[in-house]
Amino acid sequence: EVQLVESGGGLVKPGGSLRLSCAASGFTFRSYSMNWVRQAPGKGLEWVSSISSSSSYIYYADSVKGRFTISRDNAKNSLYLQMSGLRAEDTAVYYCARDGFLTTVVTALFDYWGQGTLVTVSS
């Protein structure tokens, strides 16, 4: 069974940093591209970042470019999102999502999702 478990969320002050993690199990993690998607309270879904299986291809939404860094450790079956320069508008539930196709590139079709971790940016 595919499982994705996010952690690392919490309350942080504007301008602060936070590192999110996503622990994957139930599939061959190193073979799949992975993604982060967020959802502000009561709002819709927003794609944040994607990384290919070997980390060769990395993409960011303009809203987080230069502030967030996506990475992965295939030996640990883990995905990360390092967030810095946090703003109030970054407040959201952050979901880790698996790419839906077994390819070496990112497709950004999200077939499995974790339950999310809440990041709150407030003074």
Place this chain on the structure above:
Amino acid sequence: EIVLTQSPGTLSLSPGERATLSCRASQSVSSNYLAWYQQKPGQAPRLLIYGASSRATGIPDRFSGSGSGTDFTLTISRLEPEDFAVYYCQQYGSSPITFGQGTRLEIK
């Protein structure tokens, strides 16, 4: 950036009825790379449809997707009580990846 506009914003129907949800793109979606997701309160989204019309694994056949280019539709043939939720469309054919704002399907 491709803007996806979903309509209606809210759809009120009864169990057993047919639901038709629309997703219109501001420009053509490459290779019809259009997906639909269902989200219930407090839960993560669930993939229903990809490639505009292919059902994801385990999705009941009462869910169907259609359309191409800029106009796409999600149809639920006979609503079950568990189908009342928020539905999002998403295009994954070009960067940046974008979602529609969602359609809330509520019990009438």
